[in-house]
Amino acid sequence: MKMAIVYFLIFYIIVSIVAIALLGISVFSLQRELKSLGQKVTSLETSKAEAAAQEADMDSGTLVADTKTAEENLAGEDDILKVYLTFDDGPSTNTDKILDILDDYGVKATFFVTGKTDDASKAAMKRIVDEGHTIGMHSFSHDYSQIYSSEAAFEADFTQIQNLIYDTTGVDCFYYRFPGGSSNKVSNTDMAEFIRFLNTQNVTYYDWNVANGDATTQAYTTDDLIENVMSDVVKYKTSVVLMHDAADKEKTVESLPTLIQDLQAKGALILPISKDTGFQGGLL
């Protein structure tokens, strides 16, 4: 009888340990799921804010600092189209896929990166530079309420992203894209203050005059994304095309090979932003 009780107790203890282990494993996997859901929500919120800001930009049309320049940029029949493909909000898992596609077509582009400090993101930044693309700054935090809260906050964020790019790639970066563009309606501080600061740092900022719309709605198909670009690039001698290489922009990745083929079929020159670009992409 005593032995039976002992066996029962041993059996009971073993079953308890197994149950506790199983519970532990399921708690761990739930935590991971929660974490990844949290990341998805953050990335969705970022996209929404960006889309709202971009829509405001499109509606206002206030980026036309110089209408003569805008008119001069209208393409004639014989003009060779210059197209600058730009990708914002990376690096992410999609950055490498985009770099692979660009490599397949021997095309160089521009990546406006944010302050991601994990190893994979740093490796992507290095790859951007090593493969001859242009790396630009898109703020460190990409948090509108923070970077645009004051000139001091903007400068601190700017220094952080410029240093990260330098420490990671060795490139002294002089290209900037404002989150939401230079005429976003989110900033309560006059954007001219930040532009003046960039000037003192010899940094040129770039907006865009063509967008594939990947931040406007997830409803766009890959064909829509391509059409959004193709219908506009034919209008301009020089187009700066806004796209995103964030983790949830798979359709932008999928659309890229056809977009490049279509641009090349039109005889367009696809170029990375450089000191010779001479056009900041102000919305027309």
Ligand code: ZN
């Ligand atoms: Zn952005």
